Every structure is written in C-alpha cells, then in structure tokens.
Amino acid sequence: MNYLRVLDAFSIVGYFVLSAWLALRMLGSYALDGDGLLLFYSAIGLLLAYLAADLLSGIVHFLADNFGNADTPVLGPALIHPFRDHHDDPQGITRHGFLETNGNNCLICIPVLLGIHYIYDWISPRFAFLLGAAVNGTLAFIFLTNQIHKWAHQSSPASFVSMLQRTGIILSPSHHALHHRAPHLTNYCITSGWLNPVLDRSGILRLILRISGKLPGPESLAREDGQRT
Ligand SMILES: [Zn+2]
Numbered sequence: 001m002n003y004l005r006v007l008d009a010f011s012i013v014g015y016f017v018l019s020a021w022l023a024l025r026m027l028g029s030y031a032l033d034g035d036g037l038l039l040f041y042s043a044i045g046l047l048l049a050y051l052a053a054d055l056l057s058g059i060v061h062f063l064a065d066n067f068g069n070a071d072t073p074v075l076g077p078a079l080i081h082p083f084r085d086h087h088d089d090p091q092g093i094t095r096h097g098f099l100e101t102n103g104n105n106c107l108i109c110i111p112v113l114l115g116i117h118y119i120y121d122w123i124s125p126r127f128a129f130l131l132g133a134a135v136n137g138t139l140a141f142i143f144l145t146n147q148i149h150k151w152a153h154q155s156s157p158a159s160f161v162s163m164l165q166r167t168g169i170i171l172s173p174s175h176h177a178l179h180h181r182a183p184h185l186t187n188y189c190i191t192s193g194w195l196n197p198v199l200d201r202s203g204i205l206r207l208i209l210r211i212s213g214k215l216p217g218p219e220s221l222a223r224e225d226g227q228r229t
Pocket residue numbers: 061065083087179184
C-alpha cells in the first residue's frame with residue numbers, strides 16, 4: 001500500500017468519526033429544544049444540501065482541472081493528479097478500490113467538520129441542529145460523489161444505480177460524457193449534474209479562466225462549441 005492509500009484510509013476514518021460525532025451532538029441539541037418544525041426545516045436543508053454538493057463538486061473539479069499541478073503539496077497527488085489523469089484515462093476510475101475512490105473527498109470534508117465542531121457550542125441548540133443537518137447532509141452527498149462519478153463510467157452498474165441515473169436523480173453517463181470532450185470546459189458538476197446548465201451558462205468559470213490567463217486558444221473553444229451544436 002503506498003502512502004496515498006494510507007492518507008485515503010486516515011481521511012475516510014477521520015471523516016466518519018467526525019461526522020458521527022456531529023450526529024451525536026445534533027441528537028443532544030434536539031433533546032434540548034427539538035420539535036416537528038425543526039425536522040421539517042432539516043428536511044428542506046437536506047434537499048438544499050444535495051444542490052450544494054453538486055455545486056461544490058463542480059467548483060472543486062473546476063479548480064483541480066485548471067489550477068495547480070501534481071506537485072502541489074498534499075492536494076497535488078491526492079486531488080489534482082486524479083482529476084487530470086481521469087481525462088487521459090476515463091475508464092481508470094472504474095478500477096479504483098474503495099480507498100482510492102473515496103479518500104480524497106473525505107480529506108476535503110475533514111477541515112469543514114473540524115470547523116463546525118469548533119463553533120458548535122457557540123450557537124443555540126436549534127440553529128446548531130439545523131447547521132449540523134445541512135453540513136452533515138452536504139458532506140454525505142460529497143462523500144457519495146466520487147462513487148456516483150465512478151458509476152457514470154461503468155458499462156453495467158447495478159440496476160438500482162441505472163434507475164437513479166435514468167431518472168436523473170444522480171449523474172447519468174450521457175450527461176457526464178459532455179465533460180469528457182476536449183477541452184473539458186463544461187459540465188464540471190458530478191453529483192447530480194443538475195447545476196451544470198446554470199454554471200455553464202453563467203459564464204463565470206470561463207471568466208475566471210480568462211482573468212487567470214488559463215483559457216485555451218480560440219481554436220479549441222470553437223471546436224468545443226461546434227461539438228455542442
Ligand atoms: Zn475534468
């Protein structure tokens with residue numbers, strides 16, 4: 001096992017411990033000041049968490065595809081290299097085991113969970129419960145994102161996965177295939193893909209690339225636009 005798989009294993013264990021601890025603290029908050037209305041708001045929070053996870057997956061994917069390199073400390077080998085390598089070998093992800101598939105997402109979740117635990121007792125029990133539901137929900141969907149991405153590349157995933165893909169509840173292979181066309185500048189969101197039209201049509205990502213001098217030449221952009229029509 002190389003050191004990256006060790007980092008993946010620590011990241012996954014760290015994520016699950018911190019997330020379960022947050023859930024326990026939420027139970028304590030609910031016991032202090034919980035009711036049906038709080039659960040209703042939490043359910044809405046979970047729906048928003050699914051959207052937030054999709055948006056964050058797009059932002060992280062965009063940053064990893066376009067900024068830094070494999071030599072960037074920690075994030076280079078753990079996050080940036082896998083995204084870049086994925087363009088050269090899209091099917092490689094289907095050969096990744098549990099640690100390689102889920103470790104880097106858990107690594108990103110850990111600082112967020114540490115931050116929530118740090119401030120948890122500063123706020124009222126009701127708000128702490130809502131915040132915990134939103135954060136734990138968002139991070140759980142982020143945890144699932146690489147698995148969903150992997151399913152989008154598998155030729156014959158399990159039937160319940162195919163059903164979720166067909167209904168558009170999770171990222172479908174046909175939708176994600178749009179990202180795998182050079183120069184890979186659209187459809188970055190890889191949880192449900194619901195926010196890709198919003199993110200792509202807003203032009204914000206191309207603006208960031210243009211400002212930072214990383215936008216590919218006009219020929220490749222024209223080629224991408226030609227493929228989309
Ligand atoms: Zn990509």
